[in-house]
Amino acid sequence: MKPNKPYEAYTGMVFNIQHFSLHDGPGIRTVVFFKGCPLRCPWCANPESQRFTREITWDKKKCRLCLHCVQQYPQVFQHRQGEILVDQLVAQACGSRLDPVDICLYDALDSEGEEKSAGQIIREVCKDKAFYSESGGGITLSGGEVLAQPEFALAILRLAKENGLHRAAETTCYTTPAVFREFLAEIDYLLFDVKHFTDQKHRSIVGVPLPPITENIRLAVASGKDILARIPLVPGFNDTLADVDGFAAYFQEVGIKKVQLLPFHQFGENKYRTLHRSYAFTGVDALHKEDLQEHARRFAGFGIECMI
Template sequence: MRKANYMQTGVIFNIQKFSINDGPGIRTVVFFKGCPLHCKWCANPESQLAKIQILWDKKKCLHCHHCLEICLQKAISLKNDNIFIDTNKCTLCKQCINTCPQKALTSEGEIKTVQQVLDIVLQDEVFYEESDGGITLSGGEFLMQTQFAKELLIAAKEKNLHTCCETTGFCTPEKFQHIIQYIDYILFDLKHWNSQKHLEGTGVDNKLILTNMKYAISTGKKVLPRIPVIPKFNDSLEDAKRFCEVLHDVGSNQCQLLPFHQFGENKYYLLNKKYAYENQPALHCEDLQEYLQIFLDNDIHAFF
């Protein structure tokens, strides 16, 4: 394996330390910005755009409109008394952020080198050694920044770190097959068993996803399929049965069920985006016992 390029840059929006839910052991999770899917229930909508963007907090805003006046690119406009920021025009000079009297504008995402990310990850190296943990690449979708991900994974391997990823698996098989050689453990999301329903809920169908999942499992990689259980989308008992069929087809006998939650609801507000699941009650493990039992009855080791 060649040496990593530690100066390769990428756009991330968070680095979360001491995570115990994103792979084995204690882990540091690096959240990549950009995602080819636009799931209607997405808990990280700020991750969907692949570049740095500006968020507006209406609750803090004085409506002085100073930001409209100071923006030389005319990227900021007023729509129905709401601030709208055109990401295609914005050059991220951050003048609006720096001069907002109430700090109602903030930026989401930052450019970092492999070295900068690894420096943060290695701060908890002792915890990885004691718990068999390591680094997890998440997002967004890390496969959208393949070169940055590749260099970061190679650098992690140079430091003998266990590597994990959380992925939609939506990319060309060639790209997928190339990148997973550097990954020890794959947390693989499966949103819907039906390609058309998958398209309706996420903006893309599931053909590439299932192809890549099947390939990863066939090579002996450690793959954990994960199903986000979403109300009125994939939460029926019939859906559970059909998921079992798909899992058998790709060669998996296990999956993790992720009950729908509302942790990301406020982020839509900050992005001035409509949220399709507003006021939708969260699901809990006790709500999905029959759903879970379908998997168990079909020889799929399912758990929450």
């Protein structure tokens, strides 16, 4: 990226900035969650991260059905069968004039997504700089998909370097090799999820092809950077011992020697309700701890270190 303006001026869409995180890289970290992702994983724990625009959410548990929102903005909100429906396109057109927090008297409405500048992000992250120094922490860019907003991500990372921050990122590695090389040069630690080891399943379930991801994983391995591959174990998709064998063969091919298993959970189920989206994994059982340990032993048999 050849900057045509100061790094501080680049803008992008984020949906959360989480301070004092301990699970997204070494030490105490501030995680910046980018909004927007080209993948469509049906198990996604953060459905609010998928679209690239601001979205209005409605929490049925908090709503009193006073219909104040419908009366104030009938073009945005509709009442049907005990539900408040949101026209996201109209809400988007309203922009900042529509503040759901001010509209609802009972905090049932909220918004996900806000445009921020790289300068704003760095100023927020640097508030905890003393904790990073003591713990070996820093900034982590997450998503959504960081690489879907590459100029914004690179601007933040370069500002982070100027401020002496350790830089990590969580990504799917789905982008062009040119973008990935530039991105890789700006980070100290890379965490990436591998959803599946076959292109057919990757395309049909996740929604994007696997080969571009594989090419970028090879680049990450060849770079000598500190990297960690992770597998989000999803019931019925990639959680059998036969899948372990497939992943192991894939990792051996691309040069991955260490992997972390991410157990399946349903913590994001209610988020789907607030966005009026269906959730495909209601009542689905995850693997038990003993199963995960068996998976780890299987990986070890292939010479791949496995963390749970």
